[in-house]
Amino acid sequence: AQKITQTQPGMFVQEKEAVTLDCTYDTSDQSYGLFWYKQPSSGEMIFLIYQGSYDEQNATEGRYSLNFQKARKSANLVISASQLGDSAMYFCAMREFAGGTSYGKLTFGQGTILTVHP
């Protein structure tokens, strides 16, 4: 079964508008972390935002916020005031606690291509 599901292969948004990228996850662990990465056309992976499973408040980093709904196992990324430079592939990823340790393993979703129109 897919551990991380991103159901939107592509999304379009008008410049200066907000957009939500969906991510649902599947885990039986109580301790886990959720990450969002941006991959522009140049190919590098850029860390955007993190949410821990025990964090009570939604994470925010500048124009990025994570809408964390633990009961629904969803961790959607919200980008406010979209800019042309936000056009990129976005990946949701999860790190599970793995039985008392947390190795370097991230499980990624398939990604969503965001296109920002002027």
Place this chain on the structure above:
Amino acid sequence: NAGVTQTPKFQVLKTGQSMTLQCAQDMNHEYMSWYRQDPGMGLRLIHYSVGAGITDQGEVPNGYNVSRSTTEDFPLRLLSAAPSQTSVYFCASRERGGLYNEQFFGPGTRLTVL
């Protein structure tokens, strides 16, 4: 700090050839990993290491070998390249422990196997 570096950036191989993708980090991170990125499938873990001398398999290890003789270096070896290994390969590192610790990625190596 150079962060995570990977060489080469691009490589074309013929089926059956062998090669080593190099990865180095200068952040003294204990954890290092290799991922491959294929269209429509996100990144998948190939192998990872939690310290010098310790490696383990990830989700898609077949056809790849790794070793970790130093903290800094984590090379990925393709023993006999196959067209199915055409992909973009990312090396990553992070500090030991903790769910939060950010994973730092290298710039990637684009490999084509003919």
